[in-house]
Amino acid sequence: MALYKFDKSLALFERACKVIPGGIPGHTSPAFAVAGSYPYFAASGRGCRYKDVDGNEYIDFMAAYGPVVLGYNDPVVDAAAARQREAGSLFNHPTARSVELAERMVALVPGMGWAVFARNGSDVTSYAVQVAREHTQRRKILMIKGAYHGVQAWCRDGTGGLIPEDYEHVHAFAWNDATQAADLVGKHAGDVACIIVTPFHHPAFGDQVLPAPGFFADLRRICDEGGIALVLDDVRGGFRLSMHGSHAYFGFRPDLTCYCKAIANGYTLSACLGTDAYKGAASRVFFTGSYFGGAVEMAAALANLDELEKRGAVPHMMAMGTMLQKGLADLAAARGLQVAISGPPTIPYMRFANERNFRRMQRFSGEAARRGVILHPHHNWFLIAAHQEADIRLTLEVADKCFEIVKKEFGG
Amino acid sequence: MILAGGFWDASIGRLGRPADTRERVTANMHLYAVLPRVLDLARLDDAATGIARDMDVSIAFAVRGGPYVALDFKRGSGGARRTGLADVVLFFPSCRHLNRMFGGEKATPIPLWGLHRFRDLQRFTKLSDRLTQYLKPSDDDMADPCFRKRHVELSLLVGLAACREVADLDPRAQRVATALHDGTIQYSVGEEGPHVTAKVEHGTISVAPGRVPDPTTTIALRDLDFAVALIRGEVDTFAASGLGDIRLSGDLALADKFNHLFDRVGLYLK
Numbered sequence A: 001m002a003l004y005k006f007d008k009s010l011a012l013f014e015r016a017c018k019v020i021p022g023g024i025p026g027h028t029s030p031a032f033a034v035a036g037s038y039p040y041f042a043a044s045g046r047g048c049r050y051k052d053v054d055g056n057e058y059i060d061f062m063a064a065y066g067p068v069v070l071g072y073n074d075p076v077v078d079a080a081a082a083r084q085r086e087a088g089s090l091f092n093h094p095t096a097r098s099v100e101l102a103e104r105m106v107a108l109v110p111g112m113g114w115a116v117f118a119r120n121g122s123d124v125t126s127y128a129v130q131v132a133r134e135h136t137q138r139r140k141i142l143m144i145k146g147a148y149h150g151v152q153a154w155c156r157d158g159t160g161g162l163i164p165e166d167y168e169h170v171h172a173f174a175w176n177d178a179t180q181a182a183d184l185v186g187k188h189a190g191d192v193a194c195i196i197v198t199p200f201h202h203p204a205f206g207d208q209v210l211p212a213p214g215f216f217a218d219l220r221r222i223c224d225e226g227g228i229a230l231v232l233d234d235v236r237g238g239f240r241l242s243m244h245g246s247h248a249y250f251g252f253r254p255d256l257t258c259y260c261k262a263i264a265n266g267y268t269l270s271a272c273l274g275t276d277a278y279k280g281a282a283s284r285v286f287f288t289g290s291y292f293g294g295a296v297e298m299a300a301a302l303a304n305l306d307e308l309e310k311r312g313a314v315p316h317m318m319a320m321g322t323m324l325q326k327g328l329a330d331l332a333a334a335r336g337l338q339v340a341i342s343g344p345p346t347i348p349y350m351r352f353a354n355e356r357n358f359r360r361m362q363r364f365s366g367e368a369a370r371r372g373v374i375l376h377p378h379h380n381w382f383l384i385a386a387h388q389e390a391d392i393r394l395t396l397e398v399a400d401k402c403f404e405i406v407k408k409e410f411g412g
Numbered sequence B: 001m002i003l004a005g006g007f008w009d010a011s012i013g014r015l016g017r018p019a020d021t022r023e024r025v026t027a028n029m030h031l032y033a034v035l036p037r038v039l040d041l042a043r044l045d046d047a048a049t050g051i052a053r054d055m056d057v058s059i060a061f062a063v064r065g066g067p068y069v070a071l072d073f074k075r076g077s078g079g080a081r082r083t084g085l086a087d088v089v090l091f092f093p094s095c096r097h098l099n100r101m102f103g104g105e106k107a108t109p110i111p112l113w114g115l116h117r118f119r120d121l122q123r124f125t126k127l128s129d130r131l132t133q134y135l136k137p138s139d140d141d142m143a144d145p146c147f148r149k150r151h152v153e154l155s156l157l158v159g160l161a162a163c164r165e166v167a168d169l170d171p172r173a174q175r176v177a178t179a180l181h182d183g184t185i186q187y188s189v190g191e192e193g194p195h196v197t198a199k200v201e202h203g204t205i206s207v208a209p210g211r212v213p214d215p216t217t218t219i220a221l222r223d224l225d226f227a228v229a230l231i232r233g234e235v236d237t238f239a240a241s242g243l244g245d246i247r248l249s250g251d252l253a254l255a256d257k258f259n260h261l262f263d264r265v266g267l268y269l270k
């Protein structure tokens, strides 16, 4: 097959650089993938496939970094959104969809008594932290080293626009190390508002790590003993491990939980849910935005949650993810290559086990993209409910070719 | 005895005012990132090689409440160190005083001792004048391709060495600095170089000219013109990466962290 070219992507990027800082800011910047061997701009999509502006088509394993969970342009979700759009989306008041969606989510997610809606993951993780601070009347936030909770100053790394005071009250401990968490709680006794965690550790540029047995139970105990809120950032994991939230999957009990990515199949929505005990504090934190009441997105979310259940999306994605992981591991082994695949099957991460500098992985991903499969070199991937066995088989065919190239170039 | 860590090296933590911190970070950059480049100059520039060949002396710069460096010239080879004795000691009453001198203003050091080595001091002055010319070149200088190449190499060495001072002392960089992981970052300009490598080991950054085998991260700059623009702070590095003017490969997380540090160097060194 002819390898893909990206001329139109590049031309558009040149235009973009003139009027947009960085050309493409944020996590989709080409600087974070394999610049030159990767599409820069998308054009259209359906199911688990999309086309870029050059007309190249891909089987996708990034799902727009998570939000596309049923598939691009899912007809059922889009029809629900279209119906709502006809009636209107944004008014002086919320619509009944907000109540329906809150009822739906509270019924779906165990332990939670209320829900509020926003637009992005960052909105709700930051809100959850504020609710915890309001409820406890304390300052300190404990988070996991290397975890990502969004772009707000309290949880950002880097330097741009940040001052040390932004994260003066944020302290980090290592994933799976409840002793460290307890030590921090002891050090800041009486001042810790919350411990915020993701359901599994999913750093960029690193292996994913599942919770060790007892980790969440230990955190729960530390929080109970110290009057501290346990906040679950389920923005990435939510509805890809369990329809009832990732705490249901791993069996623990957060006080507040945040959803975003898989909630509305690509429509812009996020949610914070909390237990009844936190409802008073939640009502005292002023939280709003011009578009928070948008009904199209809520209608899409209602349809998306229904469809995820109806289609058995989570078990299906688990099966497809397992097939992909096993297929990749077998192909690599057959060529004498060592890959390390970590994380749950629906959100896998792969690297070559014998390198720390990602060169084989960058080669592998770049070659895969030029052959029509999107497998990010440094970020976890996302399964999509639309993936079928035939898609995984095609993906593995491409992957085998890419493994062959890596083997030839790197020797092992 | 002139030893770092005491009188000279007041902890940055005790400097409360942002203006004091700024002077201190800048002073550190001048002594640890800029000044040692005279030793690189002796490698790169024929006139400087000739001067350095005749020198067998150690010259220290000591700043009250600030950094200390001793440069050793050993007949053509040499090194820089942050502690220990020196034959000649030049004293600066404050970081600000030192920075004014480096900025070309009227500010001179107080020679504490070693003045009898005035011939070596004269040679050193010649070297540092030549270095200044390379780091702050005229348009005429830059028209010479050999000069441009040396300008780029010396400037990259200064910029990367200054990253260590940002990591150590700049309060706004502390989050990045503590997350910095070990590895080597190789900067290359075109095929022909120059090549410069920064190394992070146990969280401490050091720089050296040249390439290393199997660097953790490679940052390849298109050509000298592009490198000059980058050094002048005229480049949007994210845009440049997408356009292929900068080709990144390897551990991009390390590149990203370094980029945060590098971005801040320009706030101190003009």
Ligand SMILES: Cc1ncc(COP(=O)(O)O)c(C=O)c1O
Pocket (backbone or CB within 6 Å): A119, A120, A121, A122, A123, A125, A148, A149, A150, A151, A198, A233, A234, A235, A236, A260
């Ligand atoms: C775990 C987690 N939390 C929060 C966020 C931030 O979400 P958003 O980018 O929608 O603000 C993300 C985004 O990737 C995430 O993965």
